[in-house]
Amino acid sequence: MNNRKDRLLQEYIHDPYFTKEKYHDPSVCxxxxxxxxxxxxxxxxxxxxxxxxxxxxxxxxIEDRYEGGVVVLEGEFLQTHKDExxxxxxxxxxxxxxxxPLERIIEIKEEDGKLVITTTYEHLARRIGEAVHRAYKGNLNFQYPEGAKYIRVHWER
Known part of the structure; x- marks a missing residue:
């Protein structure tokens, strides 16, 4: 039996917004x-x-503006199809x-001709990037900073 003590352990990524104790069941926000x-x-x-x-x-x-993901959209195509x-x-x-229900947009803002969308968690940011890419093609890139429960999505066309 192999009982190694020097193996790498995947550390749990802490999310300060999930309390250690359970919420009362039922609870309503x-x-x-x-x-x-x-x-x-x-x-x-x-x-x-x-x-x-x-x-x-x-x-x-949302109150603390503590994002779990950011999506940056840019390019000429964005400028002519922004509302859509x-x-x-x-x-x-x-x-x-x-x-x-916890996946939400924190903010959509324009910065230097780019559209910047911040989300509460990474799943929504990824889905937004994939949906825009599926509909309009272009270049799509995902970055997951190592050791973080976070995503950066960049789309350009």
Whole structure:
């Protein structure tokens, strides 16, 4: 039996927005209305009457502007199709939030002719990049900084 003590261990990537203790079941976010029930966050209408009030990790991240992903879109094509691209981005957010309620856009802003979208977690940023690329082609690049639960997405056309 091999009992090596010098093997590399994958360290857990800490997310300060997920509390170590479980939320009361059920709990409802007093800001957005997402419900923590049966171990997951989900949209339940109306929220259970016995739900304890709390602020969910996504609302806390948005309040603190603590992004989990950033998408940068640029190029001539962006300038001539900006409204259409922004609508696509908002549709992707809506679809993603249906299944992952904590995946949200923090901000969409224009900087030096670029569109910069920050998201609460990395899944939504990746989905936005993939959706824009699938619809409009161009060059798409993903960067995951080592040891971080974060993504940088860059698209250009």
């Amino acid at each position: 007093e800001r957005c209305g997402v419900v923590f029930h049966e171990g997951i966050f989900q949209w339940i209408e109306p929220p259970p009457p016995n739900a304890e009030k709390m602020v969910c990790p996504a609302c806390r991240r 691209i922004i609508n696509r981005i908002k549709n992707v957010e809506e679809e993603e939030m249906a299944y992952r």
